[in-house]
Amino acid sequence: MKARKANPLITAINEQIKTYKRDANTFHQKATQLTKDRMLIRALYAPLFANFTSNDQLYVSIFGDRIHFNVYMRDLDSFKDERLLSILNTAMETISDSVREQDYALYDHKEYYIKSDDVNLCITAYVKEDSPTCKKIMTGMEVKEVPTYKFVCE
Numbered sequence: 001m002k003a004r005k006a007n008p009l010i011t012a013i014n015e016q017i018k019t020y021k022r023d024a025n026t027f028h029q030k031a032t033q034l035t036k037d038r039m040l041i042r043a044l045y046a047p048l049f050a051n052f053t054s055n056d057q058l059y060v061s062i063f064g065d066r067i068h069f070n071v072y073m074r075d076l077d078s079f080k081d082e083r084l085l086s087i088l089n090t091a092m093e094t095i096s097d098s099v100r101e102q103d104y105a106l107y108d109h110k111e112y113y114i115k116s117d118d119v120n121l122c123i124t125a126y127v128k129e130d131s132p133t134c135k136k137i138m139t140g141m142e143v144k145e146v147p148t149y150k151f152v153c154e
Contacts, residue, residue, distance in 0.1 A: 032073075
């Protein structure tokens with residue numbers, strides 16, 4: 001007896017169902033872990049976010065065994081703003097004393113990264129456009145050669 005050929009549409013649908021179920025299980029495990037660790041996380045890291053305002057946003061997630069905090073701070077007077085420095089100083093005391101800073105002047109912000117074996121903190125900080133102390137200045141011009149392609153079929 002000859003085996004039936006698998007319908008590619010049914011195969012694709014079944015594979016996607018398996019993927020959704022696997023992803024749902026993963027998210028459920030993360031939610032369970034976060035629920036279990038909620039009070040410990042609060043006790044350890046609440047001081048980091050004590051000076052938050054309505055212009056700030058905080059997102060918490062779990063990747064692997066690490067807690068990830070993503071902070072967005074807008075309308076800062078400068079990159080030496082007291083709210084930003086407060087979080088950075090507290091993070092250096094609680095997480096790690098090593099801060100990596102990345103300047104994205106083209107996109108009007110800076111990012112600060114503080115990492116340990118247990119926690120990743122990423123702060124994206126935006127200064128006000130009319131900041132008296134921080135101005136975006138052009139430091140040069142960059143010209144790039146970008147190759148272009150097209151298909152030629154015979």
